[in-house]
Amino acid sequence: MRRSLRRPNLAEQIASDLAARIGDGEFEIGQRLPTELVLSRTIGVSRAVIREAISRLKQEGLVDGRQGSGAFVTSLRPAGSFRLDPREIENNREQLSQVFELRLTLEGDAAGYAALRRSDDDLRDLSRCLDAIDADIRDGNDGIDADFTFHSTIARATGNAFILELVDLLGAQLKNSIRIARLNSSSYVGRPEAVLAEHREIYDNIADQRVEAARSAARRHVMNAAKRLGLSVGL
Structure with a gap:
């Protein structure tokens, strides 16, 4: 029997979109991402969803969180990622x-x-x-x-x-x-x-x-x- 494929949840979709924007150079290494509040308003989702998406970017090594300062881009590609230009x-x-x-x-x-x-x-x-x-x-x-x-x-x-x-x-x-x-x-x-x-x-x-x-x-x-x-x- 064919298995159904799980579709990405909202946080995964947003994380993927942000990762693509980082990879395309919209955000440079060392640049701070927009705040959770700004992202939640511009994308139209809750701050909890944005927080989960940012957490995924951290796990992939794309951003690093600084206490009280937000998330900063640390790499243009996920750690160990496979990508063609x-x-x-x-x-x-x-x-x-x-x-x-x-x-x-x-x-x-x-x-x-x-x-x-x-x-x-x-x-x-x-x-x-x-x-x-x-x-x-x-x-x-x-x-x-x-x-x-x-x-x-x-x-x-x-x-x-x-x-x-x-x-x-x-x-x-x-x-x-x-x-x-x-x-x-x-x-x-x-x-x-x-x-x-x-x-x-x-x-x-x-x-x-x-x-x-x-x-x-x-x-x-x-x-x-x-x-x-x-x-x-x-x-």
Whole structure:
């Protein structure tokens, strides 16, 4: 039986948002965060929720509390965190290849587990993603958001909270690699339609619960996306 995935509570969501703002440079090392009162008013939650969120940031090593002075930023990244910088990746072909290797492993196995565990609701969500990608292509748009939602929905369909969390963690980086590949493919006649066909193949195999076929289709899609950028990935 598929396990339901626990959604982050409010304090976790706020802590994640504040961590992202710190990582993006909105708050510098040594800078004091807004007070509990200010954060509670601007975000619209109780001070108790803000206090719990700040406590989580302390546990992650991002801030340090000073008695009577508030919380000060001590690091731009959580202790022991795994993070990619999309600004560096975009201009570094070696790092971009490594991101696609990560996608190859992550999305390939995710598609296999999704084929094994997907629900009817997952299939409906994936079908809507395909429709959105198709509509974007016909309208001349890049389809990036719908594309990422498709892969994120596959991650949720695995029923594995850690796979979903990793996809969410790497969201900006994966979306960035998709954006680069999509801009490249849109400049060639027939390429966007080929990308859509690759997504449909993944969907069909997940729908039919063909585990290895779904895994292979997802890996093939990532390798083709890399080839469209002139990159070589895969064993």
